[in-house]
Amino acid sequence: MVSTLRPLALPLLVPLLLAAAPPSAAPATPRLEDAVPDTFSGVERVVAVGDVHGDVDALKDVLRLAKLIDEKGRWSGGKAHLVQTGDIPDRGERTREAFELLMRLQGEALKAGGRVHTLLGNHEVMNMLGDLRYVAPGEMASFADQSPEKDAAGTPPGSNGHRAAYGPQGRYGRWLRTHPAVVRINDTLFVHGGVAPEVPSKTLPELNRWVRQDLFPGNPPGGAKNPQGPLWFRGYALGEEEVAAKALETVLQRFGAKRMVMGHTTDRDGKIRARFGGKAVFIDTGLSTGYGRKLSALELRGGRVTALYVSERVELVAPEAAPAGKVSP
Known part of the structure; x- marks a missing residue:
């Protein structure tokens, strides 16, 4: 017997299926107690990118330079790990687009077996805690749709939306509060300052908790606002050679690393800089247009530490020589 039932028209079927589906749960509000992954090993290729400051086009260009995204902006880095060392917002007007790009790439990289690590910088924390000295007018206005409330008279357009967006339950504040300040990948520490x-702190979980406790009400002062905390400290970039070298060695031994990679302190010549025999590497070269749009990324692969520029690759640290009688793989 042939059925006389006709298939339900697709335009009618889709709304019925959506109506029958359970409502999606709202993302959980992050807590200080939540685990924040901070240690990764066995990673074949790591790429680190410094301060973005609202310039999403420069960020895309440098990710293409490092072959982490394709021409359509989709993840193409396979199992590589990208580390963005903080200071995505402020001074530029397209911070939201940069956030959205990195949020999307996090998921795409994970599906491919890679990772995107977006670290806390001092400017992320400033925005979350209401210090808006460096927020560009267009940047502020771009958050207007994040709150239904009208801005108070005399306040910049987008003020309410910006505050809501960076709050604990806001789209970007919720995301940022899940991020570490410091990660160790293989033998390298990555941090903003x-x-x-x-x-x-004696361990990375302790250190990251100390920083993050400033972002959750009801906690004693932590490391996010502390001028000697990891988001602000410039001692290795600017400090006297002998004193800074000794301090760095102490920290590397404490956290089981061979080197530290940092942003925050801009090198105005547009070049990635290494100090102390390559144990400290500074990658903020002025990526954003406001700083001259000097594109660069750092690649760590096979024991090599290489600066990537539009016109060249410069090896900063070569692999260690193999012991006599052994051949490097």
């Missing part, structure tokens, strides 16, 4: 010897 630098980890000083005086930080009151």
Whole structure:
């Protein structure tokens, strides 16, 4: 017997299926107690990119330079790990687009077996805590749709939306509060400013909790606002050679690393800089248009540490020589 039932028209079927589906749960509000992954090993290729400051086009260009995204902006880096060392917002008007790009790439990289690590910088924290000195007018206005409330008279357009967006339950504040300040990948620490010897932490989880506790109400002062905390410290970039070298060695030994990669302190010549025999590497070269749009990325692969520029690749640290009688793989 042939059925006389006709298939339900697709335009009618889709709304019925959506109506029958359970409502999606709202993303959980992050907590200080939540685990924040901070240690990764066995990663074949790591690429680190410095301060973005609202310039999403420059960010895309440098990710293409490093062969992490394709011409359509989709992840093409396979199992590589990208580390963005903080300071995505401020001074430029397209911060939201940069956030959205990195949020999307996090998921795409994970599906491919890679990772995107977006670290906390001092400017992320400033925005979350209401210090808006460096927010560009267009940047502020771009958040207007994040709150249904009209801005108070005399306040910049987008003020309410900006505050809501960076709050604990806001789209970007919720995301940022799940991020670490410091990660270790293989034998390298990555951080925005630098980890000083005086930080009151012996492990990375302790260090990241100390920074993040400033972002959750009801906690004692932590490391996010501390001028010697890892989002602000410039001792390795600007400090006297002998004193800074000794301090760095102490920290590297404490956290089981061979080197530290940092942003935050801009090198105006547009070149990635290494100090202390390659144990400290500074990658903020002025990526954003406001700083001259000097594109660069750092690649760590096979024991090599290489600066990537539009016109050249410069090896900063070569692989260690193999012991006598052994051949490097």
